[in-house]
Amino acid sequence: MPILKQGEFxxxxDCGTTSVRFIVFDQYANIVSQHQSEFPQYYPNPGWxxxxxxxxQEISEECIxxxxxxxxxxxxxxxxVKVIGITNQRETTVAWSxxxxxxxxxAIVWTDSRTKNTVAHFEHLLATTGIEVEPGQFKTGEEGVEALRDITGLKLSTYFSGIKLRWxxxxxxxxxxxxDEDDLLFGTIESWVVYNLTGGVQGGIHVGEVTNASRTLLLNLRKLTWDERLLTFFDFRQSILxxxxxxxxxxxxxxxxxxxxxxIGGLIGDQQGALxxxxxxxxxxxxxxxxxxxFLLFCTGKDIVNSGHGLLSTVAYQPGPGAAPVYALEGSIGVAGSAIKWLRDSMGFIKSASEINTLAASVPDTGGVYFVTAFSGLLAPYWDPGAAGLLIGLSSYTTPAHIARATMEATAFQTRAVLESMKLDSRTKLEHLKVDGGMTNGDVCMEILADxxxxxxxxxxxxxxxALGSALLAGSAIRLFGWDMSKPATLAEVNTKGSRTFNPHMPEEDREKGWTAWxxxxxRSKGWDEGVYE
Ligand SMILES: Nc1ncnc2c1ncn2[C@@H]1O[C@H](COP(=O)(O)OP(=O)(O)O)[C@@H](O)[C@H]1O
Ligand SMILES: O=P(O)(O)OC[C@H](O)CO
Structure with missing residues (x-):
């Protein structure tokens, strides 16, 4: 065995929805080593x-x-390797003994929409009994919805973990x-993984990180504490948290x-991690x-911005214990790369995800096809759990290539919809959009997005x-490389590699025609599925 060098890494x-990866970075964010594995997805019923x-857990340890x-x-x-960080798919809910x-x-995954009736139950409760905001003072109806949003930054939806846990x-x-017997421990994925990596039932710690907690419907967004009013509303005992x-x-x-x-020095929900x-x-x-x-996140600094246009308010990160949190506005789109995976695994149109780029580029347009990829309803900015997946504009002329192209356009249209809401809420028009994630590996995807x-x-x-986000937070916790999350200047030398910009080329008139049709x-897709699968 040759003598091994000592470094500082x-x-x-990164525990994502479809795969786990462990990446070792140096101080400039060069990747020194990595391993990634996909893990099984289970779809036992429609919408589940x-x-x-x-x-x-096993795959995480194998990747390390x-x-x-x-x-x-x-x-x-x-x-x-001096310290590690963990980042994770967020609302996915785990219950253990x-x-x-x-x-x-x-675990019930964030995309799962089986809890529609649970949401309807709490909507009814909010409309009738309401939520007790002060002792003896209840807010009902629209005021109740507003109170819930004011406390959590969220709305009642199948998306969030508290609803999944109730189910x-x-x-x-x-x-x-x-x-009932006080044997239940609840956590999102970071909580479950940390518990196991630190010893599990033999002394493992049961912690939940604030960006993940801000997706439960149980966190007080201002105080960063579990909110007793919400525990009462959803009827949970505090000791499970x-x-x-x-x-x-x-x-x-x-x-x-x-x-x-x-x-372990950094924990963060994956979308905040990317921010x-x-x-x-x-x-x-x-x-x-x-x-x-x-997931489009717009940093709002120390302010919580309440959206009037279908976005969520969420914790972006908290740079240390007791430190003032930074907040973000978020537009969450439920289906993007998963529609490409569906074309690969269920439709057999392509053999690998990257092939969608060649298939879509083989036609100049979708031939009039639009694909509303509402596989589990629609999230931001539409928020319709009853929306159903819809392919429209099909004709004898339609080929898999047109559908492949319409699949990518669906993500682009939903991004535009979120950006329009963000413009109204933040009164800022983004001049450009920074992107990452598996789907951005395809150039054609990026061209369609820009167009x-x-x-x-x-x-x-x-x-x-x-992954880099959680690495920065972890390094910062032990001041490795002088990193300090509360002083962004200390990160100046990290990831200064270049970038590529994709500009829109499509004539404005064509773009607007496509948008109107979308x-x-x-x-047409909204309200289709009125709980037939409950
Ligand atoms: N070259 C590519 N072009 C388009 N989409 C791709 C490409 N490579 C991967 N994808 C899509 O990216 C997704 C995986 O991205 P990733 O960021 O790893 O997701 P997650 O963190 O949600 O597991 C898959 O759904 C896949 O369909
Ligand atoms: O694992 P990703 O990248 O699909 O992200 C999932 C989100 O955290 C869900 O809110």
Whole structure:
């Protein structure tokens, strides 16, 4: 065995919706080593989407092990990894037993829309009894909706974890029993993974990070505390909830594996991770990440901006325990890359995701086809759980190539819709959009986005922004390389590699014609599925 060099690196575990990766970065954000694996997706009923929490854990540990082996093959000792960060798909909900440390059911994934009736129940409750905002003072109807948004930044939706957890308790006897007997532990993916990496049932810590917590419908967005009024409204006992922690601090140490003893110093939801990784740390900066879904986050600095146009207010990051949080406005699009995956896995139109670019480029336009990719209803800015996937404008002329192109246009149209809301809420027009995520690997995807959206699309060369975000937070927690999240200037040398800009070329008139047709297609898709699968 050759003598291995000692370096100083930071690791990032990125637990996404379809794959997990562990990436080792140096101080400039060069990737020194990485390993990635996809994991199984379960769709047991229409509208349902599940993950096996144990599979996520196993794959996470395997990625760490393999990336460390590759680091050593490259001549570096694994002790060079000084700290790790974790970033994750956000609203996906895990319920496990305090006594055994084992999951009580499969995780309900953020895309899953089985909870429509649960949402309807709470909408009714809000409209009638209302929410008790002060002792004895209830807000009902529109005032109740406003009060909920004021506390959480969110609206009632199948998307958020609190609703998914309520459904688990109401529908799985094991989860209900655990809740009743105070054996239940709830967490989003960062919480589950940290619990296991720090020892699981043998001393593992039960923490929840604030950006992830801001997606539960249980967090007070201003105070960054679990809000008792919401616990009463949704009827949860407090003891099931993880201890809240900031996005950057040493939470604990890895209890096993090749990085045993290394501190975990950064936790962040993946979309906020990408915001941080793109160094959009100040008011007015924005990015959009195109993975399974697409998520446009606009940093609003120290202010919480309430959206009047279908966006969410969310925590962007909290740079340390007790530190003032930074907030963001978010437009969440449920389906982006997952529609490409669907064309590959269910329709057989393509053999690999990247092939969609060649297929779509083989025709000049969609031949009049529009695809509203409402596989689990529509999220921002439409928020219609009853919207159904809709392909419209089909004719004998239509080929898979037209549908492939319409699939990419669907993401571009939804991005434009979110940007229009963001313009109204923030009174700022973005001159360009910084992008990353798996779908941005395709040039044709980027050209269609620029053309249909009508804005410049800026794609950085190093696009592992999500992982980089959690690495920056982790490094900052131990002041590795002098990084300090509360002083953005200390990150100036990170990821200064170039970027490529895609400009719109389509005539304005054609773009507007397409946009008008898209809006008509969305109207036809809305309200189609009135809970037939509950
Ligand atoms: N070359 C490509 N062109 C277009 N889409 C792609 C390409 N490569 C991957 N994708 C899409 O990107 C998605 C994966 O991106 P990723 O950022 O890893 O997602 P996640 O974090 O949600 O798991 C897949 O849904 C896939 O369809
Ligand atoms: O894992 P991604 O990139 O699909 O992101 C999922 C989001 O966090 C869901 O809100």
């Amino acid at each position: 930071v690791g990032s575990l 989407h599940e993950h096996d929490p144990e599979e996520i 092990t393999q990336a460390c082996a590759k680091l050593e093959e490259a001549g570096w000792a694994k002790e060079s 305090r006594a055994t440390g084992e999951p009580l059911c499969k 688990m308790i109401d529908n799985y006897s094991e989860v209900q029993k655990a809740h 993880p201890k809240l922690v900031s996005s950057s601090e040493v939470y604990g140490h890895l209890s096993h594996g090749p990085l045993k003893g290394v501190p 941080v990784g793109n160094k959009c740390l100040c008011q007015g900066e924005a990015k959009c990440t195109y993975g399974t879904g697409a 249909m959206g009508g804005f410049d699309v800026v794609r950085p060369d190093m696009r592992e922004s999500t 809006l008509r297609a969305v109207e």
